[in-house]
Amino acid sequence: MxxxxxxxxVVGQVIAEKLDxxxxxxxxxxxxxxxxxxxxxxxxxxxxxxxxxMAAHPKVKLGTxxxxxxxxxxLVNATSGFGAMEAxxxxxxxxxxxxxxLDISNPLDFxxxxxxSLSVCNTDSLGEQLQRAFPQxxxxxxxxxxxxxxxxxxxxLPGEHHIFLCGNDAGAKQEVRTLLSSFGWADNExxxxxxxxxxxxxxxxxxIWVRLYGTxxxxxxxxxxxxxxx
Amino acid sequence: MxxxxxxxxVVGQVIAEKLDxxxxxxxxxxxxxxxxxxxxxxxxxxxxxxxxxMAAHPKVKLGTxxxxxxxxxxLVNATSGFGAMEAxxxxxxxxxxxxxxLDISNPLDFxxxxxxSLSVCNTDSLGEQLQRAFPQxxxxxxxxxxxxxxxxxxxxLPGEHHIFLCGNDAGAKQEVRTLLSSFGWADNExxxxxxxxxxxxxxxxxxIWVRLYGTxxxxxxxxxxxxxxx
Numbered sequence: 001m002x003x004x005x006x007x008x009x010v011v012g013q014v015i016a017e018k019l020d021x022x023x024x025x026x027x028x029x030x031x032x033x034x035x036x037x038x039x040x041x042x043x044x045x046x047x048x049x050x051x052x053x054m055a056a057h058p059k060v061k062l063g064t065x066x067x068x069x070x071x072x073x074x075l076v077n078a079t080s081g082f083g084a085m086e087a088x089x090x091x092x093x094x095x096x097x098x099x100x101x102l103d104i105s106n107p108l109d110f111x112x113x114x115x116x117s118l119s120v121c122n123t124d125s126l127g128e129q130l131q132r133a134f135p136q137x138x139x140x141x142x143x144x145x146x147x148x149x150x151x152x153x154x155x156x157l158p159g160e161h162h163i164f165l166c167g168n169d170a171g172a173k174q175e176v177r178t179l180l181s182s183f184g185w186a187d188n189e190x191x192x193x194x195x196x197x198x199x200x201x202x203x204x205x206x207x208i209w210v211r212l213y214g215t216x217x218x219x220x221x222x223x224x225x226x227x228x229x230x
Numbered sequence: 231m232x233x234x235x236x237x238x239x240v241v242g243q244v245i246a247e248k249l250d251x252x253x254x255x256x257x258x259x260x261x262x263x264x265x266x267x268x269x270x271x272x273x274x275x276x277x278x279x280x281x282x283x284m285a286a287h288p289k290v291k292l293g294t295x296x297x298x299x300x301x302x303x304x305l306v307n308a309t310s311g312f313g314a315m316e317a318x319x320x321x322x323x324x325x326x327x328x329x330x331x332l333d334i335s336n337p338l339d340f341x342x343x344x345x346x347s348l349s350v351c352n353t354d355s356l357g358e359q360l361q362r363a364f365p366q367x368x369x370x371x372x373x374x375x376x377x378x379x380x381x382x383x384x385x386x387l388p389g390e391h392h393i394f395l396c397g398n399d400a401g402a403k404q405e406v407r408t409l410l411s412s413f414g415w416a417d418n419e420x421x422x423x424x425x426x427x428x429x430x431x432x433x434x435x436x437x438i439w440v441r442l443y444g445t446x447x448x449x450x451x452x453x454x455x456x457x458x459x460x
Contacts, residue, residue, distance in 0.1 A: 122352065211431040
């Protein structure tokens with residue numbers, strides 16, 4: 001499948017690597033291709049510069065947000081929360097309309113250091129903002145509640161654990177479920193919360209996520225919802 | 231131990247029942263004792279009126295917030311989020327100072343229906359507000375992330391699951407841990423996040439909690455943090 005991934009940071013790279021390994025035709029989207037390729041040095045996660053990463057993944061394409069969106073049958077938004085709206089504007093409504101987009105972005109505000117607060121929360125969410133701005137894009141909020149390394153390799157953790165999906169379009173949610181199944185997520189590990197307003201709940205998981213990360217000094221954890229025996 | 235429980239709703243009753251069954255000397259605190267006893271009929275959980283509940287638990291005392299606070303060596307705040315600050319003001323600083331208080335309250339705003347939003351969040355929390363207002367009270371935020379029936383009976387769920395504690399006073403957190411151990415919580419199920427600012431994280435768990443409650447139509451669930459094998 002032709003998939004466009006917005007964002008060339010660690011989340012975009014990890015998702016694109018997985019999609020590439022599964023045989024998809026992937027294009028990463030960025031604001032300025034030349035500027036992104038000109039970056040030198042390792043990022044905070046010790047990952048190589050984008051130029052080196054591209055060389056190591058020769059089948060993955062790199063383009064502008066608009067080129068990646070035009071390329072895609074299915075979209076993944078892996079930008080930062082602050083970059084998400086601008087990325088979609090640059091992608092262009094005509095390239096987005098009618099497509100499903102898995103939105104992984106979180107509205108984290110690091111301007112006052114760690115732990116970050118949220119730049120939108122409680123009575124609104126970034127997922128809803130994106131959906132309102134692009135009403136014919138089918139936003140599915142998901143995967144925003146765990147580290148990217150686990151998004152694409154859930155079996156690195158023992159036993160059952162959960163991710164949360166929400167969005168207004170049932171067909172788009174099914175497209176995303178099918179994709180995530182191919183990443184290793186069992187059907188009962190993907191909890192459908194309902195419409196996109198539920199992004200308020202999943203984005204507001206981040207404040208405890210970042211504190212648990214601080215406590216454990218390790219991002220390799222996830223939430224499991226333990227229920228009474230049915 | 232002499233324990234004061236603020237709030238006569240379902241959470242206060244369930245906590246008080248458990249404390250009573252463990253042999254503690256419990257006083258429930260309320261704004262107006264006569265008004266609380268005059269209430270008729272069952273609550274939303276099908277529980278009996280307070281008057282009947284008191285008759286069924288003859289060792290539990292009922293008093294004003296001030297009387298319950300004066301009675302107590304250890305405090306539990308089980309009021310609603312909107313009622314918490316007023317309850318502590320009525321309890322009186324002199325009756326609170328130097329004591330540990332397990333704060334279960336959540337700043338839920340039901341004024342626009344279900345699911346509720348939060349009346350304080352993100353860059354502040356109710357736990358912090360209470361701690362700031364009563365600097366010599368030792369606030370320990372905890373138990374606010376699951377239904378009261380599970381707070382006092384964690385083994386009703388299968389396997390390990392977690393609660394989160396935070397507060398500025400190490401001794402007060404230890405008092406609370408000891409109490410919660412007697413409810414059935416294993417030591418490694420009580421995750422200490424650090425100081426009281428971490429209440430932002432745990433209170434902001436409520437938005438997804440209420441949505442999961444809506445999805446499952448059943449409050450008998452809790453969060454388990456699944457970590458990679460150490």
